[in-house]
Amino acid sequence: MLTLRDLNRATLARQHLLERHKGDVADVVHRLAGLQAQEPRPPYLGVWSRLAAFERDHLHAALHAGTIVRATMWRATLHLVTAADFAAFRPLLAPMLAAAARRFPGIDFDAVTAAADRLLAGGPLTFNELRPRLQQEFPDAYDRALGYAVRMLTPLVMEPAEDRWSFPRDPAFGLPSIDLDPAPRPEPLVERYLAAFGPATPADVQTWSGLGGLRRVMAAMDLERLAGPGGAELFDLPDAPRPGGDVPAPVRFLPDFDTLVLGHADRTRVLADEHKRLVSTKNLRIRAVYLVDGFAAGIWQIKRSGKKAKLLLSPFRATPLEALEEEGLRLLTFAEPEAASFALEVADGV
Template identity: 40%
Template sequence: MTDAPVLSQRALNRTLLERQLLTRRTSHSALQVIEHLVAMQGQEPNWPYIGLWTRLIDFRKEELNSLLQDRKVVRSTMLRRTVHLAVADDFRWLRPTVQPIVSSALKAAFYAGEIEGLDLDELARVGRELLSGQTLTRQEFGRLLVERFPGRHGGRLAESVEIMVAMAHGPATGAWGRWGNPPRVPVTLAEEWNGRPMAASPEPETMIRRYLAAFGPATVMDIQAWSGLTRLREVVEGMRKQLRVLRDEEGRELFDLPGAPLADASQPVPVRFLPAFDNALLGHKDRSRVISDADRKRFAKVASGGVPMFLVDGFVQGTWSVQGSMLLLAPFRPLTEAETAAVLEEADSLLAFIALDAPERNIAFVDDEMVPVNRLHAGQRIRNKVS
């Protein structure tokens, strides 16, 4: 094992960007990209659109909206107990595989007080019965559940059932137009939405292989951080003979698919704007391959992946936010003239995607010193872009 090849941090960075489709935009379809990435975080509707725009040639918002409407992509709770988008066929096995982390939410005080004393199997059975053959908002679903379980909080009951039973969210909740969480979420039994039953058992080996294709090489801890699951070392050990073993500069053991390409550490990469919670930012326990520990600590209270960021030379160098037709850029440190030009060029393209019909679009550099990135400050540098 000591003879395992060692990969530098820059080699890991370039390999991650290659596998995340961030070194060059692809001509693949949005469906193919979502499938490759396994799942895209989609708690706030607009972010997956940005994640696809930054990876695809000529991506149009209508493409993802159609995939949701046509039920080819499912919006639901999955990895890390958060809302993601996944290809319908992948959701069938992915949700049962990550069900342990999803179910763990029921132990939180937020739910525990409202479901204490209930037979959870009975609650799940009743929930299935009430939802069968129809789509209801969580509020409507909760009111029906309270009729069967009087004296309980309808919202907590509805959410508890959704934790135990795989459901798909109505496509309107994933439509372009909101930077925040949708206020009302319609839910449907996932097997009815997909027209196929969910997988009968977890498929952790499938999940690990798919993860490595899009995020590898990676440690067991990386796989666990991405999925939210624990105790995966035994699974990986059982797969060891089917995997390639490498090491990072710290000596940590990395696993990868045999024959998966490794990028040249010297490979130049373009500026890229990433949405909040992007796969590339949240795919590892050790995220230093894309963001330094010092920069990550700037956002410890909101999680480093929970803020939209931009990459320069492959690494996070600042944050961005949008106010209408204004794009705000907050670099962590001074950019060179060439870096500034590259950032502004990509920012122009992003803003055109976000605010296509705006008669005037603006880009502003704002202060990074713990100032909220979604607030414009008078007197700071503004670059005007007229469409």
């Protein structure tokens, strides 16, 4: 039977949070099956926590080369994924995304997506540019509903710019230049999930992906079955890394919306139940956390004042500041390269 610490270490190993990966940025994004990217900066910090010798320009260049794209993917949210994964998995998500679009009734979805395809064939547009053009053709529809329908139903990729974190506040979206898989299958998705997040239950895979019906798929696959904490049945890839709960885990800082925090139905392998309310806000924001001994030990945020950059820590449990200082200062210098001074500070409480 796997203990909670066994699960923690297995997942951290696959997330490159026990030891940073010594490859390139596209390899890490591929291995993680993407990073959540509602905002431009967090994926950069997520890669930084997992990739040795990572520099901002590495990801910036990959986005401009099109080997990594920012697009609506898992759970109908924006992610950074490799172009190959976008082509392979975006069609598999189409039914889930179509169901999300149906939250707005009374829209002729086929007509709207056909109009969007025609408008975007002339080049990328921001949604502030696209919505008014759509409303000219569909004057009785709510403009935000039109935009949302296009986001869900039309495979789009966000156009990178020269901003520090590669995307402006109002980014343009365009039609992809790669062919999508005409016959996607769920089994490769399950394998990729387990390689990045396993061992796991079907509910875990469904929570991460937004897809349903995966228990039947996983039961038919050649997967190893393990007993987890409390006797839960877990699925895993044969010979996947499971280093054991006694392996040391270094301090790591994870950004807002990090894929690890959002990757399971049962998050206790990283985040204790009593701390969930401190990480998930009422407006659905997932706060940045830091890991001590493999588990979330507090939340953090960067405060910038002039040339001073400060990492403000709000601990869940007491941790000596010196244990966090080296990694925290490295994070600060990466995130705020133009600052002249860097410091860590512990807040009074969460």
